[in-house]
Amino acid sequence: MRQGIRNLLGPKPLLGIAIAYTLLITAVLLTPITDPPKIDIPFADKVVHLIINAGLFVVWGSYVFSGKTKTKTTKIYTLPLLFVCTLLYGILIEVVQGRFIPTRGADFFDVVANVCGLILGFFVVKLTKKFI
DSSP states (O other), X not given: OHHHHHHHTSHHHHHHHHHXXXXXXXXXXXSOOSSOOOOOXXXXXXXHHXXXXXXXXXXXXXXXXXXXXXXXXXXXXXXXHHHXXXXXXXXHHHHHXXXXXXXXXXXXXXXXXXXXXXXXXXXXXXXXXXXX
């Protein structure tokens, strides 16, 4: 039974989920907004950035730690490397929004919210990676 669950949640489906999630948030974050919704919740945009980036780190972390090759070197360098890659992705999205999407803008505090989300995702992966 456990082997069946491991096959179901193996690297290939998780890679597909990670790629699909990344493409989805890329499309959403780079789509021009013609009529933004009015939300009366303070910092709602920042909370959304935090949640999106925490999810991004968790799905990619789940994929990385679902593989069968887990060496000591992999354990030491994987999470920091994943953190840097997802941070660069978030910064790149902000730069593209500011330069090429006329109805969107780059915001330093979006990057701060991204970093907070990545830190949250880092701890979630760190605490749950032995179960993956």
